[in-house]
Amino acid sequence: MAHKGTTLSKAFQDTATEAQNCQSICVQSIQHCLQMGGPHVEPSHMQLLQDCAEICETTGTMLLRASPQHNQVTAACADICERCARSCDRFAGDAQMKACADACRHCAAACQQAAQMRPGGAAGAGHHSVP
Numbered sequence: 001m002a003h004k005g006t007t008l009s010k011a012f013q014d015t016a017t018e019a020q021n022c023q024s025i026c027v028q029s030i031q032h033c034l035q036m037g038g039p040h041v042e043p044s045h046m047q048l049l050q051d052c053a054e055i056c057e058t059t060g061t062m063l064l065r066a067s068p069q070h071n072q073v074t075a076a077c078a079d080i081c082e083r084c085a086r087s088c089d090r091f092a093g094d095a096q097m098k099a100c101a102d103a104c105r106h107c108a109a110a111c112q113q114a115a116q117m118r119p120g121g122a123a124g125a126g127h128h129s130v131p
Contacts, residue, residue, distance in 0.1 A: 015110040016063040022107035023056035052084035074115040081108035
């Protein structure tokens with residue numbers, strides 16, 4: 001039974017999809033890095049890939065449920081995705097790492113936008129408006 005006010009906005013659906021895509025490519029990139037070895041398995045890089053995959057999974061789930069607490073999670077997701085993109089950028093010439101960086105940047109941009117919205121698509125959550 002659907003309740004009034006629980007309909008997902010297109011922006012929330014799109015951001016959830018970006019987060020799910022980013023989570024998937026981060027998991028694939030972890031496996032790629034394990035196969036590559038060397039600098040690819042540097043602990044800080046591996047941990048960032050894991051953190052990014054986890055926050056993206058959580059973000060996607062919270063957006064799909066139109067959680068009223070999504071603002072904090074989407075803001076954190078945007079930050080972690082940007083950090084992960086920068087870490088992946090260090091591997092010039094590696095197509096998997098470039099794809100991961102690109103997905104992270106797309107997710108970060110979508111999350112930054114979603115962090116400003118209320119469930120249902122209204123902008124300005126958490127901001128005071130001037131009458």
